[in-house]
Amino acid sequence: MYLKHLLATWALLLSIILASAQQTFTINGVVKDSSAVPLDVATIAIVTKNGSGLAFTNTNQQGIFSCKLQTNDNSLSIKVTAIGYEQKIVPISSYTSQPYTIILKKKVNLLKEVKVTSLKKVSLVSDTLIYNVKAFKEQNDRVIADLIGRLPGIKIDDKGAISYNGKPISKVYLDGDNLLDGRYKLATNNVPVNAVEQVQVIERDQPIKALNGYTVTNNVALNLKLTDSARAITINTGHAGIGNSAYSGEFNNMFFKSKNKSINNLKANNIGENLEHENADVGVSLNNETILKKAAPFLSITSSELPSLDEKYYLMNNDFAGNINTLLKLKSDWTLRMNVATLQLKRRYNFNNSVNYFLNRDTVRYTEIQNHLHRLNQWQIQSQIEKNSNAIYVKSLTKLDLPTWKKNGSTIQNDQELTQNLPTQYLSVSNETVIIKALGINNILQYNGLTQYYKLDERLETSPGLHENIINNNKSYFFLAQQTQTKNTFIHQTISFKTKFNKFILSTAIGLSYNSNLLTSNLYKTDSLHVTSVVGDRFKNDIIFNNLGLLGKASATYLLKKGVITAEVTPTFNFIDYNSKTNFIDKKNRYFSLNPSIDFRKNLGRYSEINFRYLKQTTFGEVEDIYPGSILVNYRQFNFNETPLPITKNNSANVRFSYRKPLAMLFYNLNLGYDKTQQNFINSFEIDNGLTKSTAINFNNTAKKYSLGGNISKYLYFASLNISANANTSLQRGFNFYNDEILPFNIKSIAATLTARKKIFNKITVSVSGELSRFINEQSTVNGKTVNTTNIEKLKSTWQHQLNQKLSYNVTYNFTLYKQQLQQPMHNIFLDMNVKYAPTKWKSFFELQCLNLITQKVYKQINSTSNQLFIFDIPLRARTFLLKYSFTF
Structure with missing residues (x-):
C-alpha cells in the first residue's frame, strides 16, 4: 500500500514537470x-x-x-x-x-551613517562580506588564522573550526579553488598572513554551476583572496626550535598559480602540539545528503574523559605529520586534486580518576591510576577529478584511510594492578561519484553514488586475569584477551530530477541504500599453565546484519521575494535482517518511514534574517546495537543486548534570528531549539566496585531537550575596542537505569562568555576573556530528589607589547576554578610568556616561548551528571623554554 502511494507521488510530480515545457x-x-x-x-x-x-x-x-x-x-x-x-x-x-x-560602471559606496574609515576594513557585495587584511593585520601575526580569529563576527574554536555569526564554515577556498574541502586548517594554519589580501565570507555558498537556480543552500564558506605577489612566487616558511627537553620543527611549501595550487608541509614536535588534529575534517556542510560511515570501536583501555585544558600543558608527545595537497586546473573546466597525509604519533597519558555513583540505595566508588603509551601510524590518500561547467558537473572522489593504533600501559583500579595492550588496525576505502546534467534550460538530472568498505580489527589483552567470578569460576588465571572484528559494506545510490518554473523548484528522486555488517568476537583466557581456551558461548558473537532501504524523495521549493520555503519528504522502506548461528538469532524486520522536513528563510529588511527548520527522522540500530554475546569493552565493563532492533525517532525544531551590519561591524544571532527523541530501548547499568555491566533492554524511552542561546560581536571604532559575548542555556529530561531502577533526571545548564580586546597607544594590546558556567543535575529517587551542582569559572588575559620595530613580548594568564557542592574548590593557574625579536628588513625572526612559568604540577577537574561525580587530575608538563628561529624564503 505504501509503495503504491509512493509511485503515485512520483507520477504526479513527473506529470507536472512534463506539462511545464515551453x-x-x-x-x-x-x-x-x-x-x-x-x-x-x-x-x-x-x-x-x-x-x-x-x-x-x-x-x-x-x-x-x-x-x-x-x-x-x-x-x-x-x-x-x-x-x-x-x-x-x-x-x-x-x-x-x-x-x-x-x-x-565602477561602484563608489557613500554611506551617511558609517564613517568612511570603515570602508578600509570591510565591504559588502551581494552575499559576500569582504574583510581587508591590511586593516586588521598586526605585527605579530604569522599565519592567516591569527588574523581570522580576531575579525568581528568570526570565531575560531580550540579545534580550529571557524564559524561566522554562529554558523559553521563548510570550506575555505584559495582564490576560489577548493584545495582542501573540510580540512581547511591546513590552509588557515599555514598560509602566511602577508600572502592574503582579503578574507571573504560567502553566505550562500553554492559552487556547482549546473545547480545555480535549482538549489537553495545555507552553507557559509570563506575565500582567501591572495595577493598578486603570492600568486607569482613559491612561498617557503618554517621554523626550528630547541629547549629544555623540547624540540619543534616545521617546513611549509606553497604555491598559488592560477592553474596550479599546492600546500605541502612537514611538522614534528614534543611540546604538546597535537598533530593528530592537523588533518581533521572541521568543515560542516548543512546540505550533505550522504556521508561516509565511521567504524565504531568496541574496545578501549583508557577513560573517555579528557581535561578541558589546552593540550600543550599536559600532552607528553612525539608527533610527526606530513601533507601533500595539490590542485591542477585542466582544460574544459576539469580539475584534478590530490591529498596525501601521514601521521606518526607517540604520546604518554598519565592520570588519576575518582568516580562516585549516587544510586537509590547505595553509593559506589572506585579509583583509577592509569599510565599508557599510544602510537599511531596513519596514511590518508584522496584523489578527485571534477568538471564544473554550466551544462554538466562531474565529480569522482576516492578515499583511502589506513590508521594503525598500538596502545599499552598499566592501570591500578581499587589497588588492583594490571597491564593492558590494545592493537587496532583499520582500513577504509570509498568512492563518491556525482553527475549533474542540464536538460534544456529548466531541467536538471542528477546522479549521486557512494560506495564504501571498511574493516576494523581490535584485540584487548589484560594481565593478570580479571573478574574471576565471571570468567573462571572464582579461580585465578593468567591472561585475558578480547578480540573483535567488524566488516562493513555501504552502498548509497540515487537519481533525481529537478525542474523550475515561475517561483517553484520541484525535485523528485529514487534510490537505494544498502548496509551490510559482519561482527565476530570472542573472549579467550590463558591459565597458569599457559593453556589458552575460549571462555564460553555467552562471550561469543558471529552476527551478519543487512539493511536494505528503498527510498524516494520529493521536495518543493517556493522562492519568496526575499527568502525561500522548502518542504521535503523522504519515504523509505527498510528491509533489515540479522542472524547468528552461534547465538540462535534469525530476525527479519520491515519498516516504513516518511521522514518529512520543512525549511523557511526570510530576510527581514537589509540586515536581518530569520530561519526555521523542522525535521522528523527515523533511524535504526546497526550491528553494534544488537549483538547478544558479552564483550569486554574495557577492563571494567561488559556490554551486551537484550532488545529488539533499536529504533530512534527524532523530532527537532530550530528557530534562528540573525542580524549583521558589516560596515558598522555589528553581528548578533539568537537560537531556540527543541529536540524530542523516542527510543524502544534503554541501557541498563549494573554498577559494582570497579565493574560495570551494560545491557540494552526493551523500554519505551523518551528524552527531551530545550535550548536557547545567542552571541553578539561589535567593533567600537571610537575606542578601537572589539567586544564579543555569548550565552546559552538548556534543559534536558530523560531516564537513567542503574542497578535495576529506572530514575527520571533533569539536567540544567547555563553558560556565558565575555571577551574584550583593546589597543592602547598603538603599541599595547590587551585582551580579556571570562566564562561562567553552572550545571544543575537533578535525579528523582524513592527518597526524594537529589541535586548535584557544579560551577565553573574561567579567566584568560593577554598583554601584548610592541617595544619597538624589532622587539615585542606577550604575557598570558589563565585561571580556572571548579566548585562542586560536595567537594573543596579546585583552581588551576597558568602563566606563559613569548618574546620575539625580528631584525629590521629580515624575513625571519627569533622567538623565545616560555610555558607554565609558575610550574603548576597537577591539573584538577570536576565533572558531574545526575548521578555521577567524576574527579579528574592529570600531571602537567614541567616549565618549558623553547627558542625558535622562524624563516620565510
Whole structure:
C-alpha cells in the first residue's frame, strides 16, 4: 500500500514537470567596464518583472555569456552583477540571437551613517562580506588564522573550526579553488598572513554551476583572496626550535598559480602540539545528503574523559605529520586534486580518576591510576577529478584511510594492578561519484553514488586475569584477551530530477541504500599453565546484519521575494535482517518511514534574517546495537543486548534570528531549539566496585531537550575596542537505569562568555576573556530528589607589547576554578610568556616561548551528571623554554 502511494507521488510530480515545457530561447552578450575591458567576474541572471531568477550563468575570460531559457514571458530582463561594479538591469527587447553589449560602471559606496574609515576594513557585495587584511593585520601575526580569529563576527574554536555569526564554515577556498574541502586548517594554519589580501565570507555558498537556480543552500564558506605577489612566487616558511627537553620543527611549501595550487608541509614536535588534529575534517556542510560511515570501536583501555585544558600543558608527545595537497586546473573546466597525509604519533597519558555513583540505595566508588603509551601510524590518500561547467558537473572522489593504533600501559583500579595492550588496525576505502546534467534550460538530472568498505580489527589483552567470578569460576588465571572484528559494506545510490518554473523548484528522486555488517568476537583466557581456551558461548558473537532501504524523495521549493520555503519528504522502506548461528538469532524486520522536513528563510529588511527548520527522522540500530554475546569493552565493563532492533525517532525544531551590519561591524544571532527523541530501548547499568555491566533492554524511552542561546560581536571604532559575548542555556529530561531502577533526571545548564580586546597607544594590546558556567543535575529517587551542582569559572588575559620595530613580548594568564557542592574548590593557574625579536628588513625572526612559568604540577577537574561525580587530575608538563628561529624564503 505504501509503495503504491509512493509511485503515485512520483507520477504526479513527473506529470507536472512534463506539462511545464515551453519554447527555448538563447540570450547572448558581452560585459565590459567603462574602458571597454571585458569582465570575467560578472554574474548573469535572467529575471522576471518581480525579480525572480529564471536562468543563471557567468561571463568567461572574454566577458562573453550565453544563457538559455524556456518562457512565454515578454517582460524579462538581464541582471548583471560584479564585485566592485554597479549592478545593471537591461530589459530584453526580443528573443533573438542578436548579442547584447552591457557596460558596467565602477561602484563608489557613500554611506551617511558609517564613517568612511570603515570602508578600509570591510565591504559588502551581494552575499559576500569582504574583510581587508591590511586593516586588521598586526605585527605579530604569522599565519592567516591569527588574523581570522580576531575579525568581528568570526570565531575560531580550540579545534580550529571557524564559524561566522554562529554558523559553521563548510570550506575555505584559495582564490576560489577548493584545495582542501573540510580540512581547511591546513590552509588557515599555514598560509602566511602577508600572502592574503582579503578574507571573504560567502553566505550562500553554492559552487556547482549546473545547480545555480535549482538549489537553495545555507552553507557559509570563506575565500582567501591572495595577493598578486603570492600568486607569482613559491612561498617557503618554517621554523626550528630547541629547549629544555623540547624540540619543534616545521617546513611549509606553497604555491598559488592560477592553474596550479599546492600546500605541502612537514611538522614534528614534543611540546604538546597535537598533530593528530592537523588533518581533521572541521568543515560542516548543512546540505550533505550522504556521508561516509565511521567504524565504531568496541574496545578501549583508557577513560573517555579528557581535561578541558589546552593540550600543550599536559600532552607528553612525539608527533610527526606530513601533507601533500595539490590542485591542477585542466582544460574544459576539469580539475584534478590530490591529498596525501601521514601521521606518526607517540604520546604518554598519565592520570588519576575518582568516580562516585549516587544510586537509590547505595553509593559506589572506585579509583583509577592509569599510565599508557599510544602510537599511531596513519596514511590518508584522496584523489578527485571534477568538471564544473554550466551544462554538466562531474565529480569522482576516492578515499583511502589506513590508521594503525598500538596502545599499552598499566592501570591500578581499587589497588588492583594490571597491564593492558590494545592493537587496532583499520582500513577504509570509498568512492563518491556525482553527475549533474542540464536538460534544456529548466531541467536538471542528477546522479549521486557512494560506495564504501571498511574493516576494523581490535584485540584487548589484560594481565593478570580479571573478574574471576565471571570468567573462571572464582579461580585465578593468567591472561585475558578480547578480540573483535567488524566488516562493513555501504552502498548509497540515487537519481533525481529537478525542474523550475515561475517561483517553484520541484525535485523528485529514487534510490537505494544498502548496509551490510559482519561482527565476530570472542573472549579467550590463558591459565597458569599457559593453556589458552575460549571462555564460553555467552562471550561469543558471529552476527551478519543487512539493511536494505528503498527510498524516494520529493521536495518543493517556493522562492519568496526575499527568502525561500522548502518542504521535503523522504519515504523509505527498510528491509533489515540479522542472524547468528552461534547465538540462535534469525530476525527479519520491515519498516516504513516518511521522514518529512520543512525549511523557511526570510530576510527581514537589509540586515536581518530569520530561519526555521523542522525535521522528523527515523533511524535504526546497526550491528553494534544488537549483538547478544558479552564483550569486554574495557577492563571494567561488559556490554551486551537484550532488545529488539533499536529504533530512534527524532523530532527537532530550530528557530534562528540573525542580524549583521558589516560596515558598522555589528553581528548578533539568537537560537531556540527543541529536540524530542523516542527510543524502544534503554541501557541498563549494573554498577559494582570497579565493574560495570551494560545491557540494552526493551523500554519505551523518551528524552527531551530545550535550548536557547545567542552571541553578539561589535567593533567600537571610537575606542578601537572589539567586544564579543555569548550565552546559552538548556534543559534536558530523560531516564537513567542503574542497578535495576529506572530514575527520571533533569539536567540544567547555563553558560556565558565575555571577551574584550583593546589597543592602547598603538603599541599595547590587551585582551580579556571570562566564562561562567553552572550545571544543575537533578535525579528523582524513592527518597526524594537529589541535586548535584557544579560551577565553573574561567579567566584568560593577554598583554601584548610592541617595544619597538624589532622587539615585542606577550604575557598570558589563565585561571580556572571548579566548585562542586560536595567537594573543596579546585583552581588551576597558568602563566606563559613569548618574546620575539625580528631584525629590521629580515624575513625571519627569533622567538623565545616560555610555558607554565609558575610550574603548576597537577591539573584538577570536576565533572558531574545526575548521578555521577567524576574527579579528574592529570600531571602537567614541567616549565618549558623553547627558542625558535622562524624563516620565510
